[in-house]
Amino acid sequence: MEIQKDKKILIVGLGLLGGSYAQSLTRQGYEVYAITRKQSTIDYALEHGMIKAGTTQIDEKMIADADIAVFALYPHIFIEWIEQNGKYFKKGAIITDVTGVKCGIVDKIQALLPEGVEFIGAHPMAGKEVYGIENSNEEMFKGANYIVTPTEKNSREAVEICKELGRMLGFGNVTELTPQKHDRMIGFLSQLTHCIAVALMTCNDDANLCKYTGDSFRDLTRIARINEDMWSELFMLNKDILISEMKAFGGELEKLRRAMETDDVETMKKMMRVSTERRAMFDKK
Amino acid sequence: MEIQKDKKILIVGLGLLGGSYAQSLTRQGYEVYAITRKQSTIDYALEHGMIKAGTTQIDEKMIADADIAVFALYPHIFIEWIEQNGKYFKKGAIITDVTGVKCGIVDKIQALLPEGVEFIGAHPMAGKEVYGIENSNEEMFKGANYIVTPTEKNSREAVEICKELGRMLGFGNVTELTPQKHDRMIGFLSQLTHCIAVALMTCNDDANLCKYTGDSFRDLTRIARINEDMWSELFMLNKDILISEMKAFGGELEKLRRAMETDDVETMKKMMRVSTERRAMFDKK
Numbered sequence: 001m002e003i004q005k006d007k008k009i010l011i012v013g014l015g016l017l018g019g020s021y022a023q024s025l026t027r028q029g030y031e032v033y034a035i036t037r038k039q040s041t042i043d044y045a046l047e048h049g050m051i052k053a054g055t056t057q058i059d060e061k062m063i064a065d066a067d068i069a070v071f072a073l074y075p076h077i078f079i080e081w082i083e084q085n086g087k088y089f090k091k092g093a094i095i096t097d098v099t100g101v102k103c104g105i106v107d108k109i110q111a112l113l114p115e116g117v118e119f120i121g122a123h124p125m126a127g128k129e130v131y132g133i134e135n136s137n138e139e140m141f142k143g144a145n146y147i148v149t150p151t152e153k154n155s156r157e158a159v160e161i162c163k164e165l166g167r168m169l170g171f172g173n174v175t176e177l178t179p180q181k182h183d184r185m186i187g188f189l190s191q192l193t194h195c196i197a198v199a200l201m202t203c204n205d206d207a208n209l210c211k212y213t214g215d216s217f218r219d220l221t222r223i224a225r226i227n228e229d230m231w232s233e234l235f236m237l238n239k240d241i242l243i244s245e246m247k248a249f250g251g252e253l254e255k256l257r258r259a260m261e262t263d264d265v266e267t268m269k270k271m272m273r274v275s276t277e278r279r280a281m282f283d284k285k
Numbered sequence: 286m287e288i289q290k291d292k293k294i295l296i297v298g299l300g301l302l303g304g305s306y307a308q309s310l311t312r313q314g315y316e317v318y319a320i321t322r323k324q325s326t327i328d329y330a331l332e333h334g335m336i337k338a339g340t341t342q343i344d345e346k347m348i349a350d351a352d353i354a355v356f357a358l359y360p361h362i363f364i365e366w367i368e369q370n371g372k373y374f375k376k377g378a379i380i381t382d383v384t385g386v387k388c389g390i391v392d393k394i395q396a397l398l399p400e401g402v403e404f405i406g407a408h409p410m411a412g413k414e415v416y417g418i419e420n421s422n423e424e425m426f427k428g429a430n431y432i433v434t435p436t437e438k439n440s441r442e443a444v445e446i447c448k449e450l451g452r453m454l455g456f457g458n459v460t461e462l463t464p465q466k467h468d469r470m471i472g473f474l475s476q477l478t479h480c481i482a483v484a485l486m487t488c489n490d491d492a493n494l495c496k497y498t499g500d501s502f503r504d505l506t507r508i509a510r511i512n513e514d515m516w517s518e519l520f521m522l523n524k525d526i527l528i529s530e531m532k533a534f535g536g537e538l539e540k541l542r543r544a545m546e547t548d549d550v551e552t553m554k555k556m557m558r559v560s561t562e563r564r565a566m567f568d569k570k
Contacts, residue, residue, distance in 0.1 A: 189494060193501060197505075197564075198537075200537075202563070203536070204473050210566045216475070226557045231557060235545060242545065245489070276510045282503060282506065
């Protein structure tokens with residue numbers, strides 16, 4: 001399935017991700033429009049040829065003209081926006097997003113949209129530790145995962161268009177998961193690891209340590225630089241799963257510590273062997 | 286202080302690190318000798334021009350001829366070796382090592398060596414997740430930390446020779462720490478992070494997750510591929526410090542989890558802000 005070049009694409013929220021989407025889609029010949037909070041962002045996008053037109057207002061015509069709309073907003077702002085303006089979309093419009101949690105979002109958005117306007121959740125698993133349109137760069141999608149989370153309310157056609165969007169943006173691996181499976185996966189692979197990085201930073205305040213930091217420690221804590229508004233919102237939306245992952249991880253760490261305390265070297269070695277074997281599965285294929 | 290080119294250097298243990306030392310020092314014009322466990326390792330080193338001569342035996346003359354000796358062995362084997370063969374070193378010989386823990390090692394080795402033979406502990410903070418001389422490569426020292434851990438028993442001259450060795454090998458940052466400060470630093474920056482990576486691998490056995498792994502998760506768990514014999518030995522040698530670091534980290538993780546459980550978003554955000562600020566100090570200068 002190809003997305004025809006005369007389709008009009010609206011991006012709501014021109015940050016790091018929204019900006020990178022705009023850059024890529026404009027370069028590929030689509031008419032890209034944008035609604036975002038700050039005029040300076042629109043100016044930047046226009047100057048850099050990333051969009052055809054943009055506004056900080058709710059432009060009913062721009063919304064009604066969109067064939068495809070991508071939302072790159074904080075979750076609660078996304079929901080509010082659809083509550084207030086979802087009614088302006090035309091029948092047949094396809095709406096997707098970039099939100100990092102799905103269960104608290106997909107059902108709500110689908111329920112809020114008018115008949116004939118489809119929402120298919122998507123999670124582009126790409127990002128940087130920097131923000132804003134100035135840092136946007138379509139290169140960051142290369143080889144990354146793009147996960148589409150349809151429900152039984154979605155048509156096959158809309159799901160395929162959503163997946164094609166991911167491929168067009170350059171994602172290496174475009175797959176489908178239910179919102180539930182997505183949130184379980186992301187709770188372990190992404191959210192738990194961010195929690196670990198944060199706790200590692202807050203548990204030791206010795207500033208002298210920086211002098212001796214190696215690359216392993218830098219790699220491990222790269223994600224400790226964290227946007228607290230966005231991540232606290234994502235954590236709370238997936239709280240039950242994340243809490244259970246934190247408990248499972250904390251239990252294993254305690255098992256390792258107990259083994260040390262009791263000189264139980266065999267248990268330590270066994271955990272290390274399991275770790276080594278399991279880690280091999282995660283190598284890039 | 287320069288290390289004169291006519292100095293004979295003995296390397297005991299030709300693995301990843303020992304092999305990389307041999308490669309670099311031979312290239313720079315030193316006579317490098319080696320004692321190691323397997324004949325195939327000696328053969329490899331000779332074929333690749335990494336050493337002048339080597340043996341799997343205890344060659345008393347080779348030991349007595351050494352001006353500088355570097356030990357790259359497991360800690361307990363290092364101690365046994367010195368117990369049995371330390372007497373063969375000549376007066377004025379300078380001995381150093383690559384062991385990742387210092388408190389349980391430095392005093393013991395210094396006490397075992399004959400009068401006039403100096404041991405200065407050193408920790409080259411470089412490594413890979415692979416082993417053996419076949420993977421050795423002096424490039425891995427570039428920009429890394431080399432920490433020398435002298436005691437009041439060491440002469441200034443020997444300490445300077447040891448530091449010069451680190452600079453010659455290409456380390457970017459050659460510093461001194463007491464064995465105690467070294468072990469505290471390494472307990473947090475290296476050992477705790479290895480424990481975290483292991484627990485992260487053992488706490489979830491869902492093989493499907495690999496499909497969705499992003500680079501953040503790969504970075505975080507690169508060190509989960511771990512040599513269980515070496516690391517369990519290093520952990521046990523630094524057990525008191527490591528246990529206390531694990532408790533401090535576990536406490537912060539629990540604090541974050543409790544904040545989630547009680548919808549205390551302000552505490553979560555505060556921890557994230559501290560994390561973000563502190564992580565900025567660890568960026569490469």
